[in-house]
Amino acid sequence: MLDIKDLNKDFHKHTVLQHLSLHLEGNELIYIHGINGSGKSTLFKLICDILKPTSGTIEKKKDLQIGALIENPGFLENETLAYNLRFLASLNNHYDQQYIEELCQQFHLDFHSRMKLKNFSVGMRQKAGIIQAIMEKQELILLDEPTRGLDQESIHIFCQIINQLHQQGHTIMIAAHDYLPDIHYTHIYHLEGQLYLDEMD
């Protein structure tokens, strides 16, 4: 599904990723741990083609659908949640209102609310960001610090949704400082220039 070989990324003279390789077959649930500035967002942006590698290759399965939450997702601030989600999903012709309403319900977000996105709280905005990353049932889902701003109950719901998506065959990569023990990870990596695989029990 994804094959990253000898990836290097420099910003001017600052090297962030060095000789990074990663091979995904599909249906992995991966945790990437890295300190601030280790390059978690940079790696995800490279996978999504938002950034170009300095050298190395990223090969993806043909027509791979990728859903991503990276840093602050861009929304149409003067529009409602429903408008934003419909707009984003319609870009790929993947609008499934029933599934989106289900996700909103699970996260206690009112899909039909007339509130504009600019008035959402940090946690509400984060939930909207998670929903837009998974609502098209994308094969590969990249989530950068997904639980930022979420309360304990919402984190619990998030873990359930992720485990369920994994059971359904999706491949998910979560980059975060905090390890979430309720998520049934298949692989744990530390990011320090390269990805170092952690031995799991």
Ligand SMILES: Nc1ncnc2c1ncn2[C@@H]1O[C@H](COP(=O)(O)OP(=O)(O)OP(=O)(O)O)[C@@H](O)[C@H]1O
């Ligand atoms: N567009 C850019 N131009 C210059 N430097 C950049 C750029 N984007 C990222 N960097 C640098 O690359 C390094 C990695 O940044 P990145 O945002 O990928 O880290 P991160 O692991 O996601 O950090 P955090 O945990 O704080 O979110 C940082 O030193 C950052 O300053």
